[in-house]
Amino acid sequence: MIRVMLVDDQQLIRAGLRMLCDAAEDIEVVGEAGDGRAAIELATGLLPDVIVMDLRMPGVDGITATSRIVAARPSARVLVLTTFGDDDHLYPALQAGACGFLLKDAPPDELLTGIRQAAAGESPFSQDVLRRLVRRAVDARPEAPRPVEGLTAREREVLGLVGEGLSNAEIAERMFIGVTTVKTHITALMTKTGSPNRVRLALFAHRG
Template identity: 45%
Template sequence: MIRIVLVDDQALFRAGVRMLVSSQPDMDVVGEAGDGREALEVIGRTCPDVVLMDIRMPVMDGLTATAELLKLPQAPHIVMLTTFDLDEAAARAIQQGASGFLLKDAEPEFLLAAIRTVVSGASVIAASATRELFAHFTTETTPVPAEFSDLTDREREIFELAARGLSNSEIAAREYLSEATVKTHISRILAKLALRDRVQLVVFAFEHGLV
């Protein structure tokens, strides 16, 4: 059972999401909060797998609450909720370690799929969307870490394609590889660079001027 906490200052929005999530046999809403400070208390008490976190709230905003949660040894997967396609706060949350972001007007099926996706360890937004987000907001780069030199030539090629937003199937077609092989390469790249998922790969590429 996937345990979920809803954090949003709009009770009506929370009620709608709760009804949707509760209709699923593999999901359970174990708590709700109307601001970031309340969220920290509720999450500490309920230990959810996934937190749906609004960005703009009174008392403590979602960005601040996310930063606090990600300090925990067993931090939940955090999905930011926003009304803006290109949201600088969402970009900052992803840099901190959030699993991605969703628009509040996303289709119900997409929201449910996103919850299941983050629990599996993947990101909840397309890498191309992340690329657009960071291309828009990243203005400064930092030196490339030494770990990047550990990548093989083939891994660097696949890293660049993934950072540009190509899916595994698109990379496979371009590089004349099987999707399984591409997936293996991506897993090795993430491990060598100590990155959690493809979203973090895109963030890494933009932060270090690699795309």
């Protein structure tokens, strides 16, 4: 069972997310918070597998909450739900330690899949969010990064598919290899590129 905590200052959105999660047999909502301060306190006590985090909240916002939660518990998986108007918050949330980004108006199945992927150690993100993250990252640092030496042809292929936003299972299916092999390639890629998480690796795929 995946233990999920919901963080959003709008009760209606939390209620909708709870109903969605309650309908899934493998997901359990263990707590809710209406602001970042409460989220930090709850996360410390509940130790949820996945924290579904809003970014814009009064008082302590989602970026600050994410940073403090991840600093206290590096294994925490914070999945950000964002809107089209949150571009200024995307890259800071990534730097704070968010593991993935999905749009608030994403289809229900996509949201549930994102929670499952986050719990499994993957970094789910919608293609639109990825494009916006890449654009902001390139604008903030327009110089081209140094090419990474020592990548095998297989690793470069995996890197390209990570950049497309594919999950481990989708990459395995595309390349006709096992999921475990994909995970091995991604671990090697993170080490070689200096990417601390999958989202950063996806950014590197677009900028490299």
